[in-house]
Amino acid sequence: MMRVLLKNHFRMFMNTVKTQELKGYASYIISFAVLGILLYFVSGGIWSLADLITDPVLEGLLSYAFMAVIGLIVLLGTPQVFKHLFSMSDLTLLFTLPIKTRNIFWIKYMQSFVGIPLFASLFILLPAILYGIASGASYLFYPVLIFVLLAMVLIGLSLAYLFNLLLVQIVPASRANELMTVMSVFSGLIVYMVFMLPNMTGEQTLLEKMLAGLPLFPKWVPMTWGSHAILEAANGSMGFALPLLLLIMLAGIFIFITSSIVERGFRTGWIRLSEGSNTKKKKRNQKQTTKLHHPIQAVARKEWLAVKRDIREWLVLMPILFFIIFGTVGFLTGGGKLSSLQGYHAISWPIAQGVLLFIYAMSNGMVAASSIGREGAAMWILRLIPVSGRDLAFGKLLVSWLLPFILLTTIEVIIGVLLGWTIPQFVLGIVVKAVITMGISSLGLYLGTIGAKYHPTNPQQRLNFGVSILLMIVSYVYLILALLPFGYMILPVDEITLPANLDHGITGFKGMIVTFVLKAVQLKMSYPTLMWLVGAVVLLIIAGGITWLFSKLSARKLNQGIKIDIVNESSAKPLFGKRNTGGSLY
Amino acid sequence: MSEKAIQISGLTKAYGRNEAVKHIHLDVQKGELFGFLGPNGAGKTTTIKMMTGLLEPSEGTIELNGVDIWKEPIKAKQLISYVPDQPNLYPKLTGWEYLEFISSVFRMEKDTYEKNANELLAIFGLKDRADELIESYSHGMKQKIAICGALVHDPDILFLDEPTVGLDPKSARNLKNLLRSRCDDGMTVFITTHILEIAEQMCDRIGIISHGDIIALGTMDELRALEGGSAGSLEDIFLELTGDEAQQAVIKEMSEQDSGVSP
Known part of the structure; x- marks a missing residue:
């Protein structure tokens, strides 16, 4: 019997190899090449150090x-x-x-x-x-x-x-x-x-x-x-x-x-x-629980229930957990004490803002992008119901932005209380991050609409590889851009002294940049409140503009109809007949 | 019955040189129960997907109650419902939550929603299971909840793609009766099915598509007349129209044998 089974598996393996598309062969060749190169270097090192x-x-x-x-x-x-x-x-x-x-x-x-x-x-x-x-x-x-x-x-x-x-x-x-x-x-x-x-x-x-x-x-x-x-x-x-x-x-x-x-x-x-299990009954008191919502809320609620009821959905937020665990373990094993950080809120607050924004950039885009791929084979429903792409985009954006925001704000508040941050620091930090992170989420949502993918058994695979790389890059580029006015707003001008003569002797484009920065600092020193407001307005323009633009683009894509690559167990072409890898919806 | 609910003109879907649907023209009247038949791969699902806004036509127009679904999609989608042959629903919603979601997007009144939902769930015997997640449903139950979702907001036009697949006989009969009564109340139903008895018994008119062309269209009597006024069943007519020469020879042979053994 084992022979029969082995032979059967061998046949399936051979058929899989034979029926690969060009892309499949290319990925094999690339994988083997990478493996070969790695092995070559490892072996080379061993050979010379033997x-x-x-x-x-x-x-x-x-x-x-x-x-x-x-x-x-x-x-x-x-x-x-x-x-x-x-x-x-x-x-x-x-x-x-x-x-x-x-x-x-x-x-x-x-x-x-x-x-x-x-x-x-x-x-x-x-x-x-x-x-x-x-x-x-x-x-x-x-x-x-x-x-x-x-x-x-x-x-x-x-x-x-x-x-x-x-x-x-x-x-x-x-x-x-x-x-x-x-x-x-x-x-x-x-x-x-x-x-x-x-x-x-x-x-x-x-x-x-x-x-x-x-x-x-x-x-x-x-x-x-x-x-x-x-x-x-x-x-x-x-x-x-x-x-x-x-x-x-x-x-x-x-x-x-x-x-x-x-x-x-x-x-x-x-x-x-x-x-399976047929015992998943929810207690329902019909009079209390029946509630119809605005379409945006209905979409958001649907998203929330899908996330809430599948533990795997939360894995997108795993980087946050890893950061907290490894960060805390690293700090404590390195001999650090909480008391040594307390009282230095002028330093601990901006550092925490930077770290939190870095985590947001890592997770927010992916959470938002995943919300498109999550539709999977049920995408036809969204295409059929009379809801505009704008409402769909806002519904999805709302949940995918709110979820990490609530989670990280809770963590931020705990950290802030422990480190003794001031009330204005709390408020400013939370408001600014709310504004900035909306931009990241809208970028993620848009990239989700152009590179959605669905793997029935692996909810982490919601975005095509290339698009997920692109998402990572644009998230950080946007973050750096948005951080400039934020950094300007919180620039501690009391701690800075500028030379009386601002001539730096640098020419060309670099010189222009240096002049601009020095002038900006000088202005901030002369008119701190006004310049704080200017920074806030610029931040709002950048973050609000990006949020508006990419929400609009997402809505347009949703109106046009999203293609989700459904990942099959085998991506090989059939032995006979037409080629058909994976599957796209409509 | 003079108002047109569905108006299709010159509808074509081409994949490269291959035309899956070829310049079809079709009108369905308001309140009509229209059966759309055809062999596998004839273009039924392609047509229905184009009519529901799920697949963009290469050419032609589709008007639903006078609204072009590809020009004013939201307005047109307010009027329709669709139940695909394999309804992929949201696995992490319960039956009730799915109906609530659909009713919310159609902006229904709470009272109407509750009345309709309760009625439909009772008809399809889903009341006891509506609190469970859809992922725990059998194929037939998913089909039923999809039908409930399609009917809960009282659409003007209902598209059903093989709706009886997976339904138990009682639910199939309930669906048949429900569709008939809804059509009598003015709803238009466009249904594809492989069960020709259902089409024969239920439908006001029948269209038969083969290789992307509508090859027959009319009431049962009109179709019989088309086939030389025989008193044959829809199955005979269907096979006669859609079968190739070899198939037709087999059918003829079988018919002769049948008449030979019959008393």
């Missing part, structure tokens, strides 16, 4: 590399495994055929090898082989290296499978898709913390420890067994046997545990998820 790498350094390097392999497989492989085990479209067919669940499971397990585990292994295998050749390692080195690497991959992969098979038993079926995404984020955080462990165990940094040949991990962890076995093998010693054996045994135990819960975890898990 003589300088001492045994303890090599042991540390290998331990760390093995941890990276396991970490990468757990981090990136977990969602992949979930897809293979529970959401592949062929499972319905396979489970109705007279095939043992175990066979289906092992096919999926093998499938999982292609991808992250393969790439991660290649990145260790090839440079390590080159090291072996360059350093004249014993012939034992090569087979031991392969066995150790294979064991590490199997451990990582089994962990990803175990994680999925156990999780599917405890997660409510209706929340499985969402929780998988959240779990990926948390597995990312855990892997990050694990990677940071060597940093936290002593005074020295990881690099210092590695170069000094100090052990990075305790002796009992499998990464140390693996690196020790390879080192012994490289020196031609039979001392590799015990750690290698232990490692293979450990991999075997992991595989055994995984396979022993296949029947319970895989088939029943898939059935639970396929059944």
Whole structure:
């Protein structure tokens, strides 16, 4: 049976390769080229440094590399495994055929090898082989290296499978898709913390420890067994046997545990998820809850409900969370104390404004752009209902602007209270950011209308790659532009002294700029209130203008009809008949 | 019945050199239940999408109650509703919330909305499930809530693309009765279906499209007359008109066999 299944998969793979469009082949070639270049540089470095790498350094390097392999497989492989085990479209067919669940499971397990585990292994295998050749390692080195690497991959992969098979038993079926995404984020955080462990165990940094040949991990962890076995093998010693054996045994135990819960975890898990949940009833008191709204509000409400009810939608705001977590951890582990920041609000406030605006630039545009792709296959409704593009644009803009604004303003207020900011600082900061961020959101919304994308199982993929890069660039360009008048408004003129003679001797365009800046500062010093107002007006013109322009452009695009690229599981062209990649709506 | 609800002239949709819909002319009267039939790929859905503003025609005009949908889209869309064959709705809204959303954008009065929504949900047996998220609905239930959404604001013209697919027999019958009664009250219905009995029983007039051309148009009697005044069913007429020579030979053979065995 396994042969039949393998043959079937091989055929599907070949057909996929054969039926790729030119774009598909190009992406393969580019990916391989990038991979090749990276491997070339890594291998080149290893080749030239092979003589300088001492045994303890090599042991540390290998331990760390093995941890990276396991970490990468757990981090990136977990969602992949979930897809293979529970959401592949062929499972319905396979489970109705007279095939043992175990066979289906092992096919999926093998499938999982292609991808992250393969790439991660290649990145260790090839440079390590080159090291072996360059350093004249014993012939034992090569087979031991392969066995150790294979064991590490199997451990990582089994962990990803175990994680999925156990999780599917405890997660409510209706929340499985969402929780998988959240779990990926948390597995990312855990892997990050694990990677940071060597940093936290002593005074020295990881690099210092590695170069000094100090052990990075305790002796009992499998990464140390693996690196020790390879080192012994490289020196031609039979001392590799015990750690290698232990490692293979450990991999075997992991595989055994995984396979022993296949029947319970895989088939029943898939059935639970396929059944879904029909218990999501909302209590409704009709007289109280029935409320009809203005079309803009109706669109905004629809957007809000979609975001509120899908945890995955909130992942667009993950950068904010990361900034807060890593920023706080970094500050506290660096010996910082809150009391040392209090009382310096003239410094802490402008810095906080800059950081917050940077976070807004990172998230606001994406939140707004996502609101277009979110329509997905339901876009036909918006095209059919008698609502103008302007109302649609405002409804979407409202929610996508308000959501990060409320979140970040809450954080800002907490920070401000802790740091003792003044009331005018609070008010000015919040009002100015409200104005500036509207511009970012409208830019995002417009770019959403020209590059919308929808992936049914991945709500993060709402924007085409090129457009998302463009969004990042324009958000920051706009932010810099809007920051100029804001910076001018809050310029601490009391702290500045200008020379009596403003002749700077710089000519040309640069000179013009310098003169302009100096004159502006001089004016601000002479007429602080008036110039503050001028700054505010310029800011309003820039931010308001951008908001107006891009909302109008978005409305026009919405009136014309948006094309959303619907991502299919396979982007290959059909073997026969017309080419049709993905799908666009109308 | 003299007022034109739908007026199509010279409607064409071309993809490169291939014309999916070829210069069709069609009028549907107010209060008429019009059936639009055709084999797979004949151009039914393309036509209906152009009529509802979802697909831009290459040529021609479409007027709905005298309003050109491509010149005054918002005004025209105030008049219509559409239920596609695969209604993709908002998965994270409940049935009630979806109806509220539709009613809000059509600026309905709260009382009218509540009355209509309750009535429609009761007809389609969705009252008990209307508080659940649409993502938990079966295909048939999604179809039903889409139909409720299409009818809740009392449109002047209703477009239905294969509406009975996925509906249970009771709901299909309820829909049939509902459409008939709404048409008697003045609503115009433009329906595509593969179930020819439904078209035969329900529709005032029938249009048959094949390869982008309307090849037959009229009442059942007119269509029979077109086929030489036979007393055949719509199925016979449909197959006769849309089948190629080989298919027609098979149909003829089967008809002869049928008459041979019949007492």
